[in-house]
Amino acid sequence: MQDEPKHKNGAVNAIENLGGWFIQLFKSLGNFLNLFGQMMVATFRPPFRIKQLLISMEFVGWGSLFIIILTGFFTGAILAYQCNYAFGLFGAQTLTGSTVALALCRELSPVLGAIMVAGRASSGMATVLGTMRVTEQIDAMKTMAVDPVQYLIVPRVWATVLMMPVLCAVFDFVGIVASYFVGIFIGGVDFGSFDAMIDKLLNPFDVFGGLIKAAVFGLIVAFIGCYKGYYASGGAKGVGEATTDAVVFASVTILILDYFLTMIIW
Amino acid sequence: MQKFSAPFKVGLVIIVGLIVTIIMIIRFSASWGKGSELIELHAYFEDATGLAVRSQVQVAGIQVGEVASIKLENNRAHVVFNVRDDVPMYTGICDTENYCRNGATVAKKLSGILGDYHLELTPGLEGERLKSGDKIPNVIQAGGAEALLNDAGKIMKDVSQVTEMLSTVLGGEDGQQKIAKLLDDLNHTMEGINSITNDNAEKIASILSNVDTITKNASEISETGNHELTELAKELTKTLQQLRETVNHIDSGVGGTLDSAQGSLDQLRASIDRLDRTLSNVETIAQNVNNGEGTVGKLLKDDSIANEAQALLTETRELIRSGTETVDGANSLLKPVSDLNVDIALRGDYLVNANSFKVDFGVKLQPSYNKYYYLGLVMDPHGTSKKKTVLTESSTSGPVYETVTTNDDSVKFNLQYAATWRWFTGRFGVFENTGGLGGDVEMFSKNWKISFDVFAFNDNPFPRVRGTTLLYFSLFTPESWTWARTFYLSAGFDDPLNLNVFDYFFGIGFRFNDNDVKSVMSVMPSIK
Numbered sequence A: 001m002q003d004e005p006k007h008k009n010g011a012v013n014a015i016e017n018l019g020g021w022f023i024q025l026f027k028s029l030g031n032f033l034n035l036f037g038q039m040m041v042a043t044f045r046p047p048f049r050i051k052q053l054l055i056s057m058e059f060v061g062w063g064s065l066f067i068i069i070l071t072g073f074f075t076g077a078i079l080a081y082q083c084n085y086a087f088g089l090f091g092a093q094t095l096t097g098s099t100v101a102l103a104l105c106r107e108l109s110p111v112l113g114a115i116m117v118a119g120r121a122s123s124g125m126a127t128v129l130g131t132m133r134v135t136e137q138i139d140a141m142k143t144m145a146v147d148p149v150q151y152l153i154v155p156r157v158w159a160t161v162l163m164m165p166v167l168c169a170v171f172d173f174v175g176i177v178a179s180y181f182v183g184i185f186i187g188g189v190d191f192g193s194f195d196a197m198i199d200k201l202l203n204p205f206d207v208f209g210g211l212i213k214a215a216v217f218g219l220i221v222a223f224i225g226c227y228k229g230y231y232a233s234g235g236a237k238g239v240g241e242a243t244t245d246a247v248v249f250a251s252v253t254i255l256i257l258d259y260f261l262t263m264i265i266w
Numbered sequence B: 001m002q003k004f005s006a007p008f009k010v011g012l013v014i015i016v017g018l019i020v021t022i023i024m025i026i027r028f029s030a031s032w033g034k035g036s037e038l039i040e041l042h043a044y045f046e047d048a049t050g051l052a053v054r055s056q057v058q059v060a061g062i063q064v065g066e067v068a069s070i071k072l073e074n075n076r077a078h079v080v081f082n083v084r085d086d087v088p089m090y091t092g093i094c095d096t097e098n099y100c101r102n103g104a105t106v107a108k109k110l111s112g113i114l115g116d117y118h119l120e121l122t123p124g125l126e127g128e129r130l131k132s133g134d135k136i137p138n139v140i141q142a143g144g145a146e147a148l149l150n151d152a153g154k155i156m157k158d159v160s161q162v163t164e165m166l167s168t169v170l171g172g173e174d175g176q177q178k179i180a181k182l183l184d185d186l187n188h189t190m191e192g193i194n195s196i197t198n199d200n201a202e203k204i205a206s207i208l209s210n211v212d213t214i215t216k217n218a219s220e221i222s223e224t225g226n227h228e229l230t231e232l233a234k235e236l237t238k239t240l241q242q243l244r245e246t247v248n249h250i251d252s253g254v255g256g257t258l259d260s261a262q263g264s265l266d267q268l269r270a271s272i273d274r275l276d277r278t279l280s281n282v283e284t285i286a287q288n289v290n291n292g293e294g295t296v297g298k299l300l301k302d303d304s305i306a307n308e309a310q311a312l313l314t315e316t317r318e319l320i321r322s323g324t325e326t327v328d329g330a331n332s333l334l335k336p337v338s339d340l341n342v343d344i345a346l347r348g349d350y351l352v353n354a355n356s357f358k359v360d361f362g363v364k365l366q367p368s369y370n371k372y373y374y375l376g377l378v379m380d381p382h383g384t385s386k387k388k389t390v391l392t393e394s395s396t397s398g399p400v401y402e403t404v405t406t407n408d409d410s411v412k413f414n415l416q417y418a419a420t421w422r423w424f425t426g427r428f429g430v431f432e433n434t435g436g437l438g439g440d441v442e443m444f445s446k447n448w449k450i451s452f453d454v455f456a457f458n459d460n461p462f463p464r465v466r467g468t469t470l471l472y473f474s475l476f477t478p479e480s481w482t483w484a485r486t487f488y489l490s491a492g493f494d495d496p497l498n499l500n501v502f503d504y505f506f507g508i509g510f511r512f513n514d515n516d517v518k519s520v521m522s523v524m525p526s527i528k
Helices: A003-043 A050-088 A095-134 A137-143 A148-186 A191-201 A204-230 A235-265 B006-028 B145-170 B172-199 B201-224 B226-252 B258-291 B294-301 B303-339 B514-523
Strands: B038-045 B056-059 B062-073 B076-084 B105-110 B117-122 B138-140 B341-351 B356-368 B371-379 B386-395 B398-406 B412-421 B424-431 B434-443 B448-455 B464-472 B487-494 B503-513
Touching: A003 A148, A003 A204, A050 A095, A050 A148, A050 B006, A095 A137, A095 A148, A095 A191, A095 A204, A095 A235, A137 A148, A148 A191, A148 A204, A148 B006, A191 B006, A204 A235, A204 B006, B038 B062, B038 B138, B056 B076, B076 B117, B145 B172, B172 B201, B226 B258, B341 B487, B341 B514, B356 B503, B424 B448, B503 B514
Parallel strands: B056 B117, B105 B138
Antiparallel strands: B038 B076, B056 B062, B062 B076, B105 B117, B341 B356, B341 B503, B356 B371, B371 B412, B386 B398, B412 B424, B424 B434, B434 B448, B448 B464, B464 B487, B487 B503
C-alpha cells in the first residue's frame, strides 16, 4: 500500500517527462521560427551592414574555397574511377564523364559542399555567437540599442546564401575536371565519346538546379549555426554543445532537405 | 606578402564562381538550335513508349530539335516537337489520308541498348514546306526494336512449325521405332566394315609397306644414282650413233667391194660386241648396286650411312639451335646497351655582367625515350668571385682593411636524372655541385627548348634560379642542312633573385649523338 503512491509518481513523472520534452521541442521550434522571422524582417530594415556581410562572405567563401576544391577534385576522381569500372563491365565507359558530371551537378556538389561548409563555417558561427551569448556580449549589444539579429545573424546567413552557389560551381567544375583526368588518362576512355556523352546527358538546368539547391542549403546551414550559437547557454560547455549540435543538425537537415528539393526542382 | 582585403577575396571567389558557371552553362547548352529559328511540328503515334520530353529529334543522325510535349489525345500519343527552321521539310503529295508521297516522315528509333528513343525525321522532297504548327504527313508507327522483335516473333513461329513437324515424324512410338531401326542398320554396316578390315589387316599392311618401299627406292635411285645412270645413257647413245653410221655405210656401199662390205660387217660386229659388253656392264652395275657393293650400292643399300647422315643432321640442327639461343641471349643482354642513346653537348656562354665565359660540357645517357641521365662539367664564373673585407695590417693608427676579390673557378659537376612527359621534362639531382630541380619545355619538334633550374638553396639569401632558352639552327634552315641540327644558340638569365650576382648570358653550342658518330664512321675510309 505504501508503494502505490510512489508507483503513481513514477508514471506521472514519465508522462511529465514526455510532456516536458514535447513542450521543449515546440519551444525550440518556436524559437527557431521566431528567430528566422526576426532575421527576415531585419534583413530589409536599415542600417544595411555591408561591411559585416563582406567579412562573413570572406569567412565562408574564401575560407572554404580550398577545402571545396580538394573535396571536389577527389569526389570527381573517385566517382569517375568507380563508374569507369562499373560501366566497363558492359563496355560503356564513355558514360563515365556524363554520369559523374550529372551526379556532381545535381546532387554531390550541393550536398557535399554544404556539409563541408557546415563543418567549417556553421560550426564557426555557432562558436562565435555562443561565446558572445555566454559572455553576455549579445545582451550588451541590446543595451546599446544594436539589434544583435541584424548585426550578427543577417550578414552571416546571407553571406552563406550568396557564397554557397559560388562554391558549388567551383566544386562542379573541379570534380568534372578530375573525372576527365581519371576517365581519359587512367580509364583510357576516348576523349570524343567522353565529351559527346556529357553534351548529350547534361543541360544547363542541371547546373542551375544544383546552384539553387546550394543556396537553400547555405541558408539552412548558416541559420542553424547562428540559431544554435544564439541560444547557447551554460558557459564553455554550452558553447561546445552548441557547436556540435549545429554541425550534426545542419548535416542531417541537408540530407533530408535534399530529397525534397530534388523532388521539387526536377 | 601583401595581405589582401576582404572585398578583394570575396570578389575573387565570386569571379571564379561566375567564370566556372558560365563555362559549364555554355558547355552543357544544346548546340543544335544555335542561330536558327525553331518551328513546332506535330505527330500522332500509336505508341510513344521510350519517348520523353527533351528527347532528341534527328535528321540523318544529327540533332535538329527536341520533343516539347507528349499528350494523350483520342487514345493516341500526340507528340509536339521543335525543329530548326533551316531544315526544310515538305508535305509531299497526299494520295491517301494516311500517306503522302515524298513527304516528310517521322519514326521512333531506338538510341541505344538501354531503351532510349529519339525521333528520326526524313524531310521529304516534294510539296509545300511545312510551317510551324503543321502535322508531319507520314508517321512510321513501328521501327527499331519493335520491328526486330516482330521479325524475331515470325522466325520463332517458323522454328516452332519445323519442330512440330519433326515431332510428328519422329515423335511417338512409331517414330522411336524408326529411329531405333535406323541406328540398328547403321550399327550393322559399321560392324561389316570393321570385320573386313580386321580380316585383311595383314594384307593391307603388307600392301602399304610394299608401296612405301617402292616409292622410297624410286626416290632414292632417282636422287642418288642419277649420275651413274646419266653416264650409262651417254655410253648407250654413243654406241647407237656408231651403229647408225655403220648401217648408213652399208646402205651407201651396196655396190662397193666385198672387202669393204666385209670391213663394214666387221665394224658392225665390233659395234654389236661393244653394245653387248656395255649392256653386260649395266647388268653388273645394277647387280652390284642391288647387292650393296660399290659406292652407289652402299649409298643405296647400306642403312648405316643413312643413319649416320641422320645423326649428323640432328647434331647439326642441335648445334644451330644452341647457337641461335646463345646469340639470342647475347642480344637480350646487349639490348639495353644497344638502345642507349648518347648525346654529347658543349656550350659556351658569355656572361654579360661578369664579363666572362662559362663553358658547359655534358653527356646525356638516354636508355629510353622518357628518361635520361645527364652528367656534366661546368666552368662557371657566376657568383664565384666574392668580395671580402680582410684585415691586411695593423699599424699604430689602427687596423687597415682591404677589400679583395676572390675567385673560385673550380670545375663543378652536374649529375641529374630526368623524366619526360610529352613536351615536358622534369629533372632533379646535382646542379653545379648543389642539389636542385629543373624543368624543360620543348617545342617546334624539339628545336626550341626553355629550361628553368632552381638550385643552390643555401649559398645566397634566395635560391639560384636560371632560365635558359636554346634555339637550334635547324628550326630556320632547310631540312637538307643536316649540320644545322648540331648547332644551337643559347640565351638566358641567371640568379635574378640575388641582385648582387644577377647576370644574363648568350652563347652558342653544338651537340652530337652516337648516331652522328656512327654515320661519320661509316663514311670514313676503312683501315687496312
